[in-house]
Amino acid sequence: AQSVTQLGSHVSVSEGALVLLRCNYSSSVPPYLFWYVQYPNQGLQLLLKYTSAATLVKGINGFEAEFKKSETSFHLTKPSAHMSDAAEYFCAVSVPGANNLFFGTGTRLTVIP
Amino acid sequence: DTEVTQTPKHLVMGMTNKKSLKCEQHMGHRAMYWYKQKAKKPPELMFVYSYEKLSINESVPSRFSPECPNSSLLNLHLHALQPEDSALYLCASSQEGLSDTQYFGPGTRLTVL
Numbered sequence: 001a002q003s004v005t006q007l008g009s010h011v012s013v014s015e016g017a018l019v020l021l022r023c024n025y026s027s028s029v030p031p032y033l034f035w036y037v038q039y040p041n042q043g044l045q046l047l048l049k050y051t052s053a054a055t056l057v058k059g060i061n062g063f064e065a066e067f068k069k070s071e072t073s074f075h076l077t078k079p080s081a082h083m084s085d086a087a088e089y090f091c092a093v094s095v096p097g098a099n100n101l102f103f104g105t106g107t108r109l110t111v112i113p
Numbered sequence: 114d115t116e117v118t119q120t121p122k123h124l125v126m127g128m129t130n131k132k133s134l135k136c137e138q139h140m141g142h143r144a145m146y147w148y149k150q151k152a153k154k155p156p157e158l159m160f161v162y163s164y165e166k167l168s169i170n171e172s173v174p175s176r177f178s179p180e181c182p183n184s185s186l187l188n189l190h191l192h193a194l195q196p197e198d199s200a201l202y203l204c205a206s207s208q209e210g211l212s213d214t215q216y217f218g219p220g221t222r223l224t225v226l
Contacts, residue, residue: 034214043117043203043217044156090155100169101215103155 002027002093006104014112019063019078021107023091026072033074034092034101035065044090050074061085086111116140117218119204125224128194134221136187136204145187146215147179148203156203162187163209194225 007022025031032051036044048059055067065076074091091104117138126132136145144163148156161169162181170179176198178190187204201220207213 036217041201041220041222043119043219044205044215045217046214049214100158100171106153106155 002031002095002102004091004093004102004104006091006107008107009105010108010110012110012112013081015083016080019081019085019109021076021089021109023074023076023104024072025074025093027093027095029095031093031095033067035059035063035076036090036092038088038090047076081111083111083113085109117204117206117216119218119221121221122219123222125226126191126194127226131192133191134189134202136218137185138206139185140206140216142206142208143184144207144209145181146205147187147189148205150201150203196225199223199225
């Protein structure tokens with residue numbers, strides 16, 4: 001079975017500071033990993049995904065994530081936070097041929113001016 | 114065009130009403146999904162259609178009835194809902210299956226009185 005754990009339901013950063021949102025996964029087979037962002041009253045938008053190619057994945061809006069098998073992690077980072085980054089972020093895992101996409105509980109990012 | 118559209122945006126219904134949610138995509142995707150999302154929670158998978166056939170039903174009560182009239186459309190028929198069914202209902206689509214990138218619609222905010 002697959003699962004993800006997002007440490008920190010709430011993260012606050014100052015505008016211009018580094019954003020680090022943590023995601024650890026559990027999977028018995030090589031996983032596919034995703035980060036989605038959800039703005040208030042909207043659907044989910046894909047930021048980036050890992051599907052066993054390069055371990056450092058670059059996404060939209062300046063975000064990137066690094067797949068670390070030894071740490072079973074897929075943390076999301078952005079060098080400099082912008083006010084528009086304030087949103088809910090979900091990490092998700094699936095595996096080839098799986099019947100489900102497992103979401104973490106989400107991390108709400110607040111950006112302080 | 115990477116857009117998934119959903120109508121209506123908001124829906125208020127009584128427990129004896131019958132209503133339908135609609136979802137449409139024109140990306141040629143062959144898999145479509147319904148998710149339910151409660152406030153401050155991750156999305157929960159309800160149904161998956163693959164090539165217009167229901168492939169996954171995650172033990173959803175029969176008061177929710179999905180329908181896939183063609184490869185671009187997905188409906189969710191609602192009947193005799195309960196107040197606890199109030200949530201954001203998200204539609205998504207992907208090229209083939211769950212390990213492919215899912216594109217989400219903006220959702221329908223449902224309130225059951």
